[in-house]
Amino acid sequence: MFQSYGIHGPVLGPVTGLAIDVVLLSLAFWMLASPDMRKPNNILTFITLVTSISLLRVLMVPLPNIQPVTVAALIIGAQLGARRGVAFAVLVTMISNFIIGDGIWTLYQAIAWSTVAIIGANSNIISNGKLALNKAYGYAIICAFLFDFIVSLSVIGTISLSEFMIYLLNGIPYDLLHALGNLTVVAWFGIWFSDSIAHFQTMEEIEQTVVDGYVTRT
Amino acid sequence: MNEMRKNLILVALVAIILLPFNQAEINSDIEDEVLSFQWSMDFGEVYVSTKPLATIENIYVRTSSSTLAQGIASVYSISYDGVENWRVENSNSTMSDLSPLAYVESGNGGCGEWPDMLLVGWSDGLFQALNANSGEVVWQHYTETRGWGITGDMLVEEETVTLPTRNSVDQLCLNGDLLFSQDIGYGWRNGITHAAGYYWIGDEVGNLWSINSDGAEYYSIGDGKLRHSPLHLPNGDLLLHLQTSSGSTIFQFDTVSNTATAITESGFSPGKPIVVDGYIITTDSQQVTSLNCANQCYVVDFESFHSNGEISEVFGKIVLPRNTVEGGYGQFSLLPNGELEALGLATYSDDWYGTAGAESQIIDGQKFLLLANDNANLKLYSTAAPKPVDDDSDDNQWATILVLLCALFLISATSINMLRERFQSAFKFFILFLTVLLYFTLGDIIQSWSELINDENTKSEIWDDEWPEEWLGTQIVIFEFTDQTVVSGGLLDYDTVLTLTEAAAEQQGFELEIVDSSLGYYVVSIDGSAGEGWEYSVDGQPGVMSAEYSTVQYDSVISWIQL
Numbered sequence: 001m002f003q004s005y006g007i008h009g010p011v012l013g014p015v016t017g018l019a020i021d022v023v024l025l026s027l028a029f030w031m032l033a034s035p036d037m038r039k040p041n042n043i044l045t046f047i048t049l050v051t052s053i054s055l056l057r058v059l060m061v062p063l064p065n066i067q068p069v070t071v072a073a074l075i076i077g078a079q080l081g082a083r084r085g086v087a088f089a090v091l092v093t094m095i096s097n098f099i100i101g102d103g104i105w106t107l108y109q110a111i112a113w114s115t116v117a118i119i120g121a122n123s124n125i126i127s128n129g130k131l132a133l134n135k136a137y138g139y140a141i142i143c144a145f146l147f148d149f150i151v152s153l154s155v156i157g158t159i160s161l162s163e164f165m166i167y168l169l170n171g172i173p174y175d176l177l178h179a180l181g182n183l184t185v186v187a188w189f190g191i192w193f194s195d196s197i198a199h200f201q202t203m204e205e206i207e208q209t210v211v212d213g214y215v216t217r218t
Numbered sequence: 219m220n221e222m223r224k225n226l227i228l229v230a231l232v233a234i235i236l237l238p239f240n241q242a243e244i245n246s247d248i249e250d251e252v253l254s255f256q257w258s259m260d261f262g263e264v265y266v267s268t269k270p271l272a273t274i275e276n277i278y279v280r281t282s283s284s285t286l287a288q289g290i291a292s293v294y295s296i297s298y299d300g301v302e303n304w305r306v307e308n309s310n311s312t313m314s315d316l317s318p319l320a321y322v323e324s325g326n327g328g329c330g331e332w333p334d335m336l337l338v339g340w341s342d343g344l345f346q347a348l349n350a351n352s353g354e355v356v357w358q359h360y361t362e363t364r365g366w367g368i369t370g371d372m373l374v375e376e377e378t379v380t381l382p383t384r385n386s387v388d389q390l391c392l393n394g395d396l397l398f399s400q401d402i403g404y405g406w407r408n409g410i411t412h413a414a415g416y417y418w419i420g421d422e423v424g425n426l427w428s429i430n431s432d433g434a435e436y437y438s439i440g441d442g443k444l445r446h447s448p449l450h451l452p453n454g455d456l457l458l459h460l461q462t463s464s465g466s467t468i469f470q471f472d473t474v475s476n477t478a479t480a481i482t483e484s485g486f487s488p489g490k491p492i493v494v495d496g497y498i499i500t501t502d503s504q505q506v507t508s509l510n511c512a513n514q515c516y517v518v519d520f521e522s523f524h525s526n527g528e529i530s531e532v533f534g535k536i537v538l539p540r541n542t543v544e545g546g547y548g549q550f551s552l553l554p555n556g557e558l559e560a561l562g563l564a565t566y567s568d569d570w571y572g573t574a575g576a577e578s579q580i581i582d583g584q585k586f587l588l589l590a591n592d593n594a595n596l597k598l599y600s601t602a603a604p605k606p607v608d609d610d611s612d613d614n615q616w617a618t619i620l621v622l623l624c625a626l627f628l629i630s631a632t633s634i635n636m637l638r639e640r641f642q643s644a645f646k647f648f649i650l651f652l653t654v655l656l657y658f659t660l661g662d663i664i665q666s667w668s669e670l671i672n673d674e675n676t677k678s679e680i681w682d683d684e685w686p687e688e689w690l691g692t693q694i695v696i697f698e699f700t701d702q703t704v705v706s707g708g709l710l711d712y713d714t715v716l717t718l719t720e721a722a723a724e725q726q727g728f729e730l731e732i733v734d735s736s737l738g739y740y741v742v743s744i745d746g747s748a749g750e751g752w753e754y755s756v757d758g759q760p761g762v763m764s765a766e767y768s769t770v771q772y773d774s775v776i777s778w779i780q781l
Contacts, residue, residue, distance in 0.1 A: 010360045039597065063657060066657075100733065101733025101740070101742075102733075103733065103740065103742070133642065141506055158346075166671070169671050170667070170668060170671065172667065173660060173663045173664050173667050174664075175658050176656065177653075177660060180649065180652055180653045180656055181418070182648050182651050183653075184653045187645060187646040187649050187650070196639055
């Protein structure tokens, strides 16, 4: 659809692209700047998470609009909080787009997935440490449409409002596939992924508690 | 009454306009199968007087020239892509080179062996066997000339070639060894036929000669000229079309009693008769005639037409070159009862006088048509290459079976879980099934959805008169750079904007940079030029979906505009 008449979004020059990458990277690391993330184990775990989801996204490129990152951002945001969720979203976008292809859409994808992570952080899809599937399904559908809408905003300024509406309408089949893909990921891997992240969080809490206890005793 | 008169006049005008010989090109015998122009090759100020010869691998064509100033008489080998493989010239051959080319496959016999060869008889009397792949002379044979040399059809048999020279018939083994040579009367465009144990040939004074290695004998047919190979009839007789001072006469010659019987009178300058579905088709300046010669020949039907050269059978139709300044090709259908049905005149932009027949060839299901006339412009038309049914169908079958099995498994799992009231599990399988279903039908859904929500705008008229006429009916891609416009046409059988663009880019030597964004493939740059981006339109209408999903028609014009 980028190639449609007038619907293409601006093309980034090398300097502009670099500037955007620097901004995104800075944002990601700023979001990660917290005491507990200074521990090597935590950093390694987070990097593994980012890398594996990025790789999964690259592998699933042949499946149009099947975006495992959306569900991952939602759950990570719910389990680890908005800051880490945003950092995760930005890093995964940058790393995977480095392989798939970079452009103005990178910025909007990062914003969109960050928004999903924030929604996840403020949702109640995690209850007693467990993923509430029904709620997760609902948020998965909403986030699919939301993500696509935010990414579509990249063409604002190059087309009129009516053309933008037509552009959105033409994208509905893609949105449906995204939503179905999200539902599938949540249904099959949601609980397992959430439990994995919960274990990571649980370990952090234990370590923090031990540290706090040591500090108190001393 | 006045109203009725006006209507009648209108109907009459329409009827006049819709004449039987409506303007069209030669088409395939299968509906919806179009013979599309591929390429043309202009040989200059020479003539092409005999039809091109198409083998499975190459195309061979000969040109003739009256003077060296016009050009040198040559034989060309050309690939189906329109690339010249080799060319052999004969600067001594300055009379009309009308002797049809003959292709011989490699073989061996009692007199030796030979490679794949192209046999060429020149009007200067030289007869050459050329290596079909390289054009090198394998062997050659000199014949006597008087004014001109070899102009008639040679006869190639299992191990021999029998050729008509100016005043003899020479038979050679295909390795070049001369087997016999018999003197006959002077001939022109007189070809050889083998029947009843003899070789038969006419001459310029109306004699029919019968020849073998032991000698030659002639029979007077009439006061005229025999200028084609006698046609061997199914009943063993020969059909002769004698050119006379008042037109022509068609004879049936009994090879047993050696007597000729006149069948019918016809027009001037007869062409070369052929046999089609058991009927004999003759032509001349007056008409095309069909005869039934199962026993005694008789005329079944005739249609007015002017053709003096070669008759061809092309994809179920009888095609003849019209030998007038207007040119074109007459098309006829032969009905089961031998009657002729006029199908109209096929016309082309370079029509002119012509005697060369149309050559057709079918290779792996793909049909080819070659046309050339005295304008010496060789044109190739072809149908689309059929998809490899066997490979595709096997792969498609297995893929379809696999998908169906998966779908069956998923639905079954869903159902079983539903029955066991394990609704969460059932939903898992069901949602996976839906995702798979939507994935495989996404293209169709996108297309249908697009048609539903977008306006059906009138197709803009975007044909540019400066484009070659050969591009009509083909797919065209326009690349509008900021500083230049490059147009690529003559493309065929591409289904989507993306594949058509890739083909056009390859044709122009452009490199396409394509990335996969989350909303589809994005063309970043064309020929290294990105600018502010590229946008496309199809037939003047803006594209509304990703290029890999946007479909095109057989004659679509895609425009890529750099911003």
